Amino acid sequence: MEDAKIVQLYFDRNEAALKETQTKYGKYLLKIANNILYNNEDSEECVNDTYLSAWNAMPPHKPDVLSLFLGKLTRGHAIDVYRKNHAGKRIPSEYTTSIDELEECIPGGSDVEANLEAKRLGEVISAFLREQDDEARNLFVGRYFYADSLKEVASYYGMTDTKAKMILFRTRQRLKEYLETEGFTV
Amino acid sequence: MDKEKISDALSYLDDDIIEETEKLRQRSAKSRSSKLAEFTRRPWFKTALAAAAVIVILIGGGAVAGNMHLKKKERSADINMIQKSALMKDMESRANEETDSTGFSDSLDPQESKYLDQSATSYPATVSDNSGISKGGFGGSNSLGDYDLSYISTTCVVSRNDESVSGSYSIDLSEKADYYLETGEAWSLEILKDDSWEYISPKSEQTWNQAVYGIGKFAGTGHLERTFNLNAYGTLKKGKYRIAKNIYVFKTVDGKENVYNDTVYCEFELND
Numbered sequence: 001m002e003d004a005k006i007v008q009l010y011f012d013r014n015e016a017a018l019k020e021t022q023t024k025y026g027k028y029l030l031k032i033a034n035n036i037l038y039n040n041e042d043s044e045e046c047v048n049d050t051y052l053s054a055w056n057a058m059p060p061h062k063p064d065v066l067s068l069f070l071g072k073l074t075r076g077h078a079i080d081v082y083r084k085n086h087a088g089k090r091i092p093s094e095y096t097t098s099i100d101e102l103e104e105c106i107p108g109g110s111d112v113e114a115n116l117e118a119k120r121l122g123e124v125i126s127a128f129l130r131e132q133d134d135e136a137r138n139l140f141v142g143r144y145f146y147a148d149s150l151k152e153v154a155s156y157y158g159m160t161d162t163k164a165k166m167i168l169f170r171t172r173q174r175l176k177e178y179l180e181t182e183g184f185t186v
Numbered sequence: 187m188d189k190e191k192i193s194d195a196l197s198y199l200d201d202d203i204i205e206e207t208e209k210l211r212q213r214s215a216k217s218r219s220s221k222l223a224e225f226t227r228r229p230w231f232k233t234a235l236a237a238a239a240v241i242v243i244l245i246g247g248g249a250v251a252g253n254m255h256l257k258k259k260e261r262s263a264d265i266n267m268i269q270k271s272a273l274m275k276d277m278e279s280r281a282n283e284e285t286d287s288t289g290f291s292d293s294l295d296p297q298e299s300k301y302l303d304q305s306a307t308s309y310p311a312t313v314s315d316n317s318g319i320s321k322g323g324f325g326g327s328n329s330l331g332d333y334d335l336s337y338i339s340t341t342c343v344v345s346r347n348d349e350s351v352s353g354s355y356s357i358d359l360s361e362k363a364d365y366y367l368e369t370g371e372a373w374s375l376e377i378l379k380d381d382s383w384e385y386i387s388p389k390s391e392q393t394w395n396q397a398v399y400g401i402g403k404f405a406g407t408g409h410l411e412r413t414f415n416l417n418a419y420g421t422l423k424k425g426k427y428r429i430a431k432n433i434y435v436f437k438t439v440d441g442k443e444n445v446y447n448d449t450v451y452c453e454f455e456l457n458d
Contacts, residue, residue, distance in 0.1 A: 099193060119198045157384070
């Protein structure tokens with residue numbers, strides 16, 4: 001079913017919306033959650049929470065891109081569960097690994113934290129990504145937003161894992177320099 | 187900055203940036219699953235699997251026919267056969283499932299999936315020979331099952347002036363058609379690299395919609411024609427390109443019963 005029709009079902013308060021969403025996007029959302037949680041049961045719960053959130057949000061919200069809207073909801077729920085279940089513990093998910101990689105080039109220190117809200121940092125990273133070529137940008141988002149494995153992001157462009165790793169490394173280095181030129185000490 | 191802030195910051199990435207990657211993930215997933223399906227559908231693959239099964243059966247049979255000293259080998263062969271059988275089922279299942287670890291599925295609607303394995307049918311194409319363009323035309327891949335593709339004809343004409351690449355495509359339904367077509371807004375530009383089509387991302391959603399446009403719906407005998415202009419991409423490099431455009435087939439004019447979605451491609455090559 002087309003996205004517009006699924007969204008209309010939500011607006012009609014028709015519960016078929018949930019079934020159609022599950023049919024079309026269930027596996028996609030489960031993959032996003034599982035990249036973060038590395039646990040099928042928790043991931044399935046997150047996906048169910050996503051359906052509930054979508055039901056509550058639409059209407060009035062009318063997403064331009066349904067998959068993106070649902071994906072962001074799932075990612076948010078999964079990160080919440082991750083923090084709740086694994087406070088202080090390190091679990092071997094792609095999310096853990098990817099955030100570890102990124103931590104090296106993101107500014108630290110209490111001053112920065114005070115001045116730089118997450119939203120502002122997201123905007124700065126977006127601006128940085130717009131200056132990158134397609135490969136670098138998509139590998140970055142795939143690895144650090146979707147928490148896809150190195151092998152998976154490499155497959156976006158049919159390249160080797162080693163090449164993807166190198167591109168990601170150089171992108172992180174450039175991000176570090178970019179943040180410094182923006183006045184942030186990394 | 188702690189890790190929570192980092193992941194929170196990533197949640198605020200601009201939507202169009204995330205969407206671009208999401209589309210790429212989807213394409214990548216589909217490409218991987220179709221390659222797997224294609225691989226397992228090749229005659230030599232099936233022959234090899236069948237040969238492997240025969241060998242296992244022969245080994246097993248030999249063991250059964252042998253003396254008691256071969257009992258251990260017999261058991262081993264039986265286990266092998268079970269494992270091979272499971273492997274074959276797994277491979278067939280993976281080939282049919284058309285889904286990979288990324289979670290995207292080629293068959294978004296169960297109603298569509300039954301048509302996926304049917305033989306390919308090509309759309310008629312019209313070729314233009316403008317300066318710098320070696321060929322242009324539409325091509326399609328999937329069968330529409332019970333719905334005869336000969337009722338649909340598509341034409342694509344591409345031209346090039348200085349740095350501008352533009353053209354038009356049209357889709358026609360013959361008067362014999364008893365179903366309805368609609369074209370959505372979705373389209374994409376792809377370039378051929380290393381024998382595979384690579385998605386070219388737009389600079390922004392706005393230019394995406396402006397660069398190629400066209401949406402329409404018609405039923406029975408009909409002709410839909412739309413133009414496109416690729417100036418939004420700046421100078422396109424030498425190479426083979428294609429524009430992918432979705433068409434939707436409905437059984438009722440109000441579009442309530444969607445029979446199939448398909449993609450038609452307008453291919454062209456820039457020689458210099």
